[in-house]
Amino acid sequence: MSRQKNLKKLHQLLGKFGVLSFALVITYTSPAQVSKRDSLSFRLKRLETTSRFNPKDTLHINLLISLADSYRFFNNDSLYSINNRALKYCKAVGFLHGEVRALENLGCYYSDQGNRKESMPIFKQALELSKKLGDKDCELSIINSLSNDYYYEGNVAEALNLYLKGIDVAKQVGSNKMLSILNENIASLYADQKDFINAEIYYDTVQSLNRKVGNEIFHAETQSNMASMYKDAKNFDHAMFNINKSIASFEKHKVYEWLAYAYQVKGSIYLEQQKYQWALYWYDQSNLLHLELDDDREKIQLLNGMAKVYLGLGQDSISMEYAKEGLSISKKIKSLQGQRDCSETLYKLHKKKDDTQTALVHLETFKKLSDSLFQDKTQQSLSMLKTKLQYEQEKEQLIKSNKMALARQRSYIYFAVMILIVLTVITFMVRRSAHIQKKLNVELQQKSEVVSQRESELHEINKTKTKLFSIIGHDLRGPIGAMQGMLKLFTDGEIGKNEFMSFIPKFKSDVENISFTLNNLLSWGQTQLNGVATKPKRISLEKLVNSNIQLLSEVASRKSIKIINQLPENPLGWADQNHIDIVVRNLLSNAIKFTPEDGLITIEAEEKRNVWQIMIRDTGIGMNKEIQKKIFTDTSNITTYGTNNERGTGLGLSLCKEMILKNKGEIWVESVLRKGTTFFFTVPKAEDKYQQAS
Numbered sequence: 005m006s007r008q009k010n011l012k013k014l015h016q017l018l019g020k021f022g023v024l025s026f027a028l029v030i031t032y033t034s035p036a037q038v039s040k041r042d043s044l045s046f047r048l049k050r051l052e053t054t055s056r057f058n059p060k061d062t063l064h065i066n067l068l069i070s071l072a073d074s075y076r077f078f079n080n081d082s083l084y085s086i087n088n089r090a091l092k093y094c095k096a097v098g099f100l101h102g103e104v105r106a107l108e109n110l111g112c113y114y115s116d117q118g119n120r121k122e123s124m125p126i127f128k129q130a131l132e133l134s135k136k137l138g139d140k141d142c143e144l145s146i147i148n149s150l151s152n153d154y155y156y157e158g159n160v161a162e163a164l165n166l167y168l169k170g171i172d173v174a175k176q177v178g179s180n181k182m183l184s185i186l187n188e189n190i191a192s193l194y195a196d197q198k199d200f201i202n203a204e205i206y207y208d209t210v211q212s213l214n215r216k217v218g219n220e221i222f223h224a225e226t227q228s229n230m231a232s233m234y235k236d237a238k239n240f241d242h243a244m245f246n247i248n249k250s251i252a253s254f255e256k257h258k259v260y261e262w263l264a265y266a267y268q269v270k271g272s273i274y275l276e277q278q279k280y281q282w283a284l285y286w287y288d289q290s291n292l293l294h295l296e297l298d299d300d301r302e303k304i305q306l307l308n309g310m311a312k313v314y315l316g317l318g319q320d321s322i323s324m325e326y327a328k329e330g331l332s333i334s335k336k337i338k339s340l341q342g343q344r345d346c347s348e349t350l351y352k353l354h355k356k357k358d359d360t361q362t363a364l365v366h367l368e369t370f371k372k373l374s375d376s377l378f379q380d381k382t383q384q385s386l387s388m389l390k391t392k393l394q395y396e397q398e399k400e401q402l403i404k405s406n407k408m409a410l411a412r413q414r415s416y417i418y419f420a421v422m423i424l425i426v427l428t429v430i431t432f433m434v435r436r437s438a439h440i441q442k443k444l445n446v447e448l449q450q451k452s453e454v455v456s457q458r459e460s461e462l463h464e465i466n467k468t469k470t471k472l473f474s475i476i477g478h479d480l481r482g483p484i485g486a487m488q489g490m491l492k493l494f495t496d497g498e499i500g501k502n503e504f505m506s507f508i509p510k511f512k513s514d515v516e517n518i519s520f521t522l523n524n525l526l527s528w529g530q531t532q533l534n535g536v537a538t539k540p541k542r543i544s545l546e547k548l549v550n551s552n553i554q555l556l557s558e559v560a561s562r563k564s565i566k567i568i569n570q571l572p573e574n575p576l577g578w579a580d581q582n583h584i585d586i587v588v589r590n591l592l593s594n595a596i597k598f599t600p601e602d603g604l605i606t607i608e609a610e611e612k613r614n615v616w617q618i619m620i621r622d623t624g625i626g627m628n629k630e631i632q633k634k635i636f637t638d639t640s641n642i643t644t645y646g647t648n649n650e651r652g653t654g655l656g657l658s659l660c661k662e663m664i665l666k667n668k669g670e671i672w673v674e675s676v677l678r679k680g681t682t683f684f685f686t687v688p689k690a691e692d693k694y695q696q697a698s
Contacts, residue, residue, distance in 0.1 A: 041074040060093045065102045068093070072109050076116070077261070077299045084113050104134050104142050108149065115153050116300070118337030124153050140177045144170055148185060155193065164193060181222075184213040188226060195233040203233055221262075224253035228266045235273045243273050264293035268306050275309055280316040287313060300333050304342035307333070311349045315356075324353050344373035484518065538580045538666045542690040545575045545584075545616060549607050552588045556596060563601045567592070571609045575616050577687035583663035584687060587671075590656035591620045591683045598681065599624035615669065615686040626677040635673065636661050660685070 048067050051057060058064070072087035091106035093099070107130035114123035127150040134142040151166040167186050174182040191206035207230055214223045228250040234243035247270045254263040271286035287310045294303055307330035314323035327349040334342030347370040354363035494504045546569070553567050560567055577584065595605045599622045608619045627635075635657050664671040664685050675681035 041071065044071040044074060060097045062097075062099055062102065065090050065093050065097075065099055066105075069102060069105045069109065072106075076109075076112060077297055080113055080116060080298055083109065087113070100133060100137055101139065101142075104130050104137065104139065104146075107133070108142070108146055111146075111149060111153075115149070115156070116337075118156075118339065120153050120157055124150070124157075127153060140173060141179075144173055144177070144179065144182045147173065148182070148189065151189065160193060160197075164190065167193075180213050180216045184210050184217065184222070184226070187213065188229065191233075192229065195236065198236070200233060200237045207233070220253050221257055221259055224250040224259075225262060227253075228262065228269055231266075231273070232269050235269065235276055238276070240273055240277060244270075247273065260293050261297060261299075264290045264297060265302060267293070268302070268309065271313070272305075272309050275312055275316075278316060280313050284310070284313045284317070300337050301339065301342075304330050304334050304339060304346070308342070308345045308349055311346070311353075315349065315353060320353055320356060323349070327353065340373055344370060347373065487515075538583065540579050540667065540688075541581065543577050543579060543581045543584060545577050545609060545618065545687065546571050546573070548581065548585055549588055552585070552592050553607075555589065556592055559593075560596050560605070563596065563599070563603070565596055565599050565601070565603045565605060567596075567605045567607070569607050571607060572611070575609050575611070576690035577616055578690040579667040579669070579687050580663075583667055587660045587663050587685060588618075588620075590660050591685075594656065594683075595620055595622040595624065595681070598622065611689070612686070615688055617684060617686050619682055619684050621680065621682040623680045626679055626681050627673075627675045628677055632673055632675055636671070 044067055048064070048071065051064055051067065052059075068086055068090035072083045072090060075083040075086070087106055087109040091103065091110065094103040094106055107126050111123045111126040111130060114120070114126065127146055131143065131146045131150060134146055147166055147170040151163045151170065154160075154163040154166065167190050170186045171183060174186060187206050188210045191203045191210060194200070194203035194206065207226070210226050211223070214226055217223075227246040231243045231245075231247035231250065234240070234246065247266055251263065251266045251270065254260075254266055267286045267290035271283045271290060274280075274283035274286065287306065290306055291310065294306060297303075307326045311323045311327035311330065314320070314326065327346050331343060331346035331350065333339075334346055347366045351363050351366035351370055354360075354366060490499075490504070490507055493499045494501075549569055549571060553569060557567070592605070592607070599605060603623045605620070605622045608621065610617045610619070661671055668688055669686040671683070671685040673681060673683050
């Protein structure tokens with residue numbers, strides 16, 4: 005079985021690799037790619053319906069190539085037709101990067117069909133083009149695909165040579181994923197030659213790389229391949245341990261295509277131990293998942309395994325059907341190993357039913373292929389050894405050449421350093437006087453910066469003073485002056501008691517507004533002039549919101565406004581309680597002020613990763629985009645009026661912003677005219693580390 009590897013750079017390049025009797029690494033479509041395929045189809049349809057749609061646009065071509073790739077192992081005919089359309093567009097507009105991807109897709113299509121006369125030239129063309137473009141990710145992917153094709157052809161020496169070159173490229177770009185894939189493919193080569201010692205050495209390297217990658221599924225894929233190796237080595241305890249670990253991961257993450265392979269390996273482990281009922285159970289699980297897959301190479305092993313199980317259970321007719329189907333697929337994709345294994349099973353079946361003539365035909369096929377494969381494996385082992393030695397010699401020679409080049413470079417560097425020292429001595433005296441002058445300039449610049457900073461601070465203080473006097477003069481003196489006038493009229497007898505009493509509700513409202521504004525003014529002035537020490541602790545957001553609802557309930561009831569607390573049960577924050585109390589009170593007061601009669605205000609909280617997000621939502625008059633941009637700025641001094649002409653200073657929101665920022669939160673607003681406004685702010689959650697700090 006293969007491992008899914010995605011090489012994603014700017015255009016999400018996908019590595020595509022094949023499968024043999026053991027596990028060579030390929031790109032295998034996961035369930036996530038089913039939804040990905042739907043998403044790609046939707047995006048294509050939406051793009052094709054736009055007025056300016058151009059089928060030769062690179063965005064459209066990339067979507068076609070990605071869609072074609074998503075059909076691999078599910079519907080190869082769709083892969084072929086869609087990819088050829090994309091390839092045609094690439095050549096028409098000279099889109100070389102897309103052409104590389106499309107050629108790789110096409111090569112994988114022919115490789116999966118067992119047609120290496122077509123796949124190999126295409127892979128080589130794609131490899132040359134990727135080198136020309138300097139795209140190392142594509143180059144790595146194609147090297148791996150071409151190496152696998154050489155292995156299917158039986159040219160193990162060339163496959164190993166390419167894998168080793170791929171490892172050098174992967175080290176250059178620092179790709180641990182591709183290093184893992186290539187090393188695992190080499191491990192598979194050794195395992196297929198029954199050289200389990202060398203295979204385990206490479207698997208140790210793979211597992212070390214997997215730990216760096218840190219992906220649970222990635223690690224599970226390697227474990228399933230190691231389980232197959234241990235099964236061939238008759239180490240059933242290690243095989244079962246690894247396959248059970250991998251199955252747990254695949255089931256947890258619902259990686260069904262890998263789960264199909266893992267079930268098959270587990271079935272084969274039981275088959276090797278002649279535990280036929282258990283083997284049949286796991287083969288059946290794999291077969292159910294294979295109904296949704298289009299992977300002939302892997303299916304051969306499953307079919308022949310099921311045939312052996314049914315032969316062991318004495319159900320020869322069922323065994324015969326599975327063996328024949330496996331042989332048919334093996335011939336279709338020219339898999340000699342598959343033909344050999346299925347012929348052996350068919351020989352045993354026909355011999356058992358005394359069909360001597362047919363049994364003899366299958367025995368001859370089995371013996372002929374066994375001898376051929378044995379000779380091939382012997383030659384392959386020698387070729388692998390020769391290739392590895394040759395590669396090591398070439399690498400050693402290259403290292404030696406590099407050392408000589410470095411030695412020459414080092415001589416040049418020494419010579420350059422001597423020249424630099426001479427130049428340094430010559431220029432020292434000249435620069436010394438310049439240095440003294442520069443030092444004086446720096447001191448002057450520093451003094452200028454201090455003066456400028458003090459001037460800026462003075463400007464800010466004056467601006468704060470101006471704002472304070474503006475608020476005092478405009479928003480406090482006005483209402484107080486109006487009250488003084490009414491009291492004078494009453495004491496002078498110009499208005500009667502009844503008429504004076506009619507103004508009492510207005511006086512009460514004005515006093516409440518003055519008190520509210522004065523509290524905000526004192527808090528804001530303190531933050532601007534002296535700073536405020538933030539003292540965070542665990543606070544109950546629910547209690548804080550309830551107390552402010554109770555405080556402002558009378559104001560809301562005058563306008564028949566309903567306030568609903570929809571906070572979850574007892575959300576705990578880590579902040580200064582007085583600060584958050586001021587924020588909630590101001591935002592809730594604003595919501596009441598700008599909500600017309602019979603309106604609705606809701607207070608909600610949503611738990612994020614590290615914070616609570618509080619939302620105060622009203623059905624008020626809303627605000628336009630321009631006001632939304634200004635309300636939180638330090639320089640804004642917007643005076644607004646509520647639905648009942650309630651006066652606002654613009655100070656409350658500046659204060660809210662100040663308090664939220666001091667408590668490591670954020671605050672923002674969303675509003676639609678005549679529909680309502682929602683203020684958002686965040687408060688850090690109270691966690692164990694905060695409890696310890698307190």
